[in-house]
Amino acid sequence: MNTSYGDTPHAPAGSGRLKDQPVGERPRERLIECGAQALSPAELVAILVRTGLRGTNALDIGKQLVCKFGSLGAMARASVDDLQCIRGIGRDKAVTLVAAFTLGSKIAEELQRESPVLDNPEAIAGLLREQNRLKQVETFQILMLNTRRRLIRVEQVSQGLLDTILVHPREVFQSAISARAAAIVLVHNHPSGEGYVEGVKRALDESMPLKKGSSGVIQIHHSTSRRLFDE
Helix, strand or coil: CEECCCCCCCCCCCCCCHHHCCHHHCHHHHHHHHCHHHCCHHHHHHHHHCCEECCECHHHHHHHHHHHHCCHHHHHHCCHHHHCCCCCCCHHHHHHHHHHHHHHHHHHHHHHCCCCECCCHHHHHHHHHHHHHCCCCCEEEEEEECCCCEEEEEEEEEECCCCCCCCCHHHHHHHHHHCCCCEEEEEECCCCCCCCHHHHHHHHHHHCCCCCCCCCCEEEEEECCCHHHHC
């Protein structure tokens, strides 16, 4: 039998129901009182999960999910089946969690269309962090900018495996020239999280010697560090 934020008269005393907790410790009430940013990941998940099991409330399940996956990024990449490994998470709750994480990703995509100024690595990270956090394989993206360093569009030019990707200069410059870009930013994620920054940078420098005038497009920055997307 499920227990929830509402009345559950048949639940035994001491079952750990959230309704029996002090108001200041209930996730929903804390969100209303303090704002969503004040809540822990487990509390936010508990609000989405809504109900628990006898003796295990929604917050307990939220904590188990965070512990199981280790980070919100890993949880966001989990499938409906993966999420159901936690007792108390059935198909409907797993679907709710996947939908919530996907909404966050789509919000990030909307922000891309607002043409922000991208003239430093931090701005690039802020734009792409959520979208790249969900990727389970290596991808290589090109951000195409106009003369004012505002975004024209983001395009994925290559997709690899967990720790391998091949990129050809032809695809990079075809996209940039087609978009009439004045500058480009090359972005590469790394799902495995291993140290690889210098190796990838060296590979990019060797395989794509970007010279001003050879294509009319200037590369202003390329980011290869996973930390930009996992902060």
